[in-house]
Amino acid sequence: MSRFWSLLFYCVPVLATVTFLMAIYGVWPLVDCAMPPSLSTAGETIDGLFNGIHLLAVVILLGTGGTIGYVLWRFDSRRNPDGKAQYFSHHTTLELIWTLVPGSILVFLAFYQMNAWSENKMVRPTTVVDGIEEKTGPLVLVKAKQFGWEFHYPGDDGLLETADDLYVEGLLVVPRGRDVVLQLESRDVIHSFFVPELRLKQDVVPGMSQFVWFNANQTSEVDILCTELCGWGHYKMKARLRIVEPEQFTAYTDNLKATYKAPLASIAKYPSASVAADVGGTRD
């Protein structure tokens, strides 16, 4: 019994480390528990940071948790029935070390990840138009509402937020291998646009127009999730993201324009189920 509590506390860092490694390497039963494989170029940086900081955390956990387990065994009063505890309350060198070393690690971490953040959220991709480099315009306008997603494509004029916008619900189609910029807006409350495979998440705030971007490196079809509580139907506010080859994307938008027969104004206001069904979207 005297070693029982020590062993119990040893279990914490050991089991944490083992399960963490199982999740990283996908060992049963923790298969696919980590993030799904990344489909975007930015994903690698984020995954590197995610795994790197976790590895550091596991090392610290093994150190501190292991020491706690050791202390409980080594300094148990039952192992030392007659003795007295040591009388000290300082160790300047030790304290300096355990202040300065973690301090520098934290400052290093803080500065190390600034680039990843700015690439993902601050520096919008640019395109060269007529020899002038300017910020890439949005390819799709995403409008979130209780409880679904609308995806607006530009019509023949090539501009968003004009009368001839084409409008699909529940399915976002984007081309592979180029910088895609999305413009996010909300019709009612706060929603959040989350695509785990693209390592992309942004709250969609009513009254604000925000831009997010990604560059998908392979074709696929994945879920778009809402990750901000938006009402009773929050759990079913889903859509699909289909990443296709650039030529397929052109074909898709051409087809969309061709099949968009109904009066544009009325469609933009009351989308019919058939439009989404025509292009293979999923609707509830």
Add this chain to the structure above:
Amino acid sequence: MLEGHVTEIPRTPLKTPAPIMADERSGVRARFLGAYVFSTDHKVIGIQFLFSSLIWLGVGGLLALAVRWQLAWPWSNMPFFGNALFASNGGQISPEFYNTLFTMHATIMIFFVVIPILSGAFGNYLIPLMIGAPEMAFPKLNMASYWLMWPAFLCVIAMLFVPGYGASAGWTSYPPLSVLATATPTETAQILWVMALLFAGVSSMMGAINYLTTIIQMRAPGMTMFRMPMTVWALFVTALMQAFALPVLTSALLMQFSDQVLQTGFFLPENVSANNAPAVSGGGQVLLWQHLFWFYSHPAVYIMILPAMGMVSDMLSCFARKPLFGYRPMVYSILSIAGLGFVVWGHHMFIAGMSQMLAVSFMVSTMLIALPSGIKVFNWIGTMWGGRLHLTTPMLFSVGFVSMFVIGGLSGIVMASPPVDIVIHDTYYIVAHLHYVLFGASVLGVFGAIYFWFPKMFGRMMNDRLGKVHFLLTFVFLNGTFFPMHFLGRMPRRLADPYVYDSLKDLMPLNQFITVCAFCMGATQLVFVGNFFYSLYFGKRAGENPWQSNTLEWSTLSPPPPGNFLAQPIVQRGPYEYSHPDRESDFWPQTEGQPPSS
């Protein structure tokens, strides 16, 4: 087990305030009311806070179990309660009610359990006793601070009688969802929610002012600031944070209340509408609420852990029979956590749509706040190192606190990194982190503190064997419940049925494992309830100082008389003089050797 210790002190009560409302005509009933209900005695008020928080802990826990049931076996008939509660749904939890469940779970646990039990119960009970004061500085304000919790309780109870049976916009209550009646089916409950928080907030503010004044003004002779136990330091800094952060929350709540009731638009943008309702004029800022809310609620995170840190420091030192390692660095750590705690709120909003540039500065301050927390962990381990550990129940809970706080702190560093937070924000990874800090650390600290100070409060010991069973099962099942949540980093929070997404279907077995552990953890608490009430009446008599501790509360009777001390305590030394080499005994009470009082 340590033997009881009786200090020889002259038995002349220091000061006995006349019990209020105890005149001849009002009789026994009024004496009961005066002594146990409308009492101005800080000890009674502390115990009142303790009991009401523990009752709410039970309620909040049951709500959590209902949430877990739905995540493991969605839309299936809930055992025992399903048919009674949700008859109209065939025993199922409806998606609207699921939102209510987690909203009220968090609201109750944060505002009615953790904050009041730490600041209200232990703050009230321990501050005057530990600094050698006969009472709080403002006893009537203190009584008012407890009785203002009741309107808050009543607001929450009243929610049961309005549509939705509770607020459902999350404990963060983000507008426009919480404000637009067309967007949420529980608009009346949202108004009651705001009112409940207003009352609870004003109660905390009154408590904070009282604690600050008492600690600054009413310390016993010889009790310098740097001779105060860590518990008092932590409660002092907590009161400072409450005094500065709560006014901001209160004004934000009043603004939300006015948006809901007076149709103002502080937090509503122009032309916002839901469900095709006519647009409201708005003109305000949605993110303003989040800034104001987190300006309070991030310091609140530290309000919910600092007092537990203080109490754990005292318990570790006592049961290691060793001076606290690095007393002054511990004090400076608490102060810097409090200071930095006011400039890190933006890390809740990395992807909320605030300036991305701002996120970088919040990231730096958040990284830095990990440093004082880390120093505290190292100092706790340093306190145990070379000690003579008595693994009593409160000691096990204290070590459990340190062990769990390490995990919660480390996952905090992971999410302090904004690029990583893009992925894990609003997922179960966050749920894992916050429960490691709030349950793994704070609640284990609270349990330890109850086992530790129960003898002082009620004069009897709690059963140590049952306490150890309680610790062991709680510790195992809490890890079984919360650790696997780290592996649900792609499952968003607050989804009534995550499995509508094909990509999340494979997470169901893991969720079922978590739910089984959560139910076992809930059942384990019955051991605590049984032990608590059994010990209240049949526990072993404690004596004055059952743990052979140094601090002042152990130098008076258990429970202490009105006025607390039989003679004016005069403090001779710091609180952590354990195992002094010049002494036979391994402890040295703070007042020992004081000149006899005249």
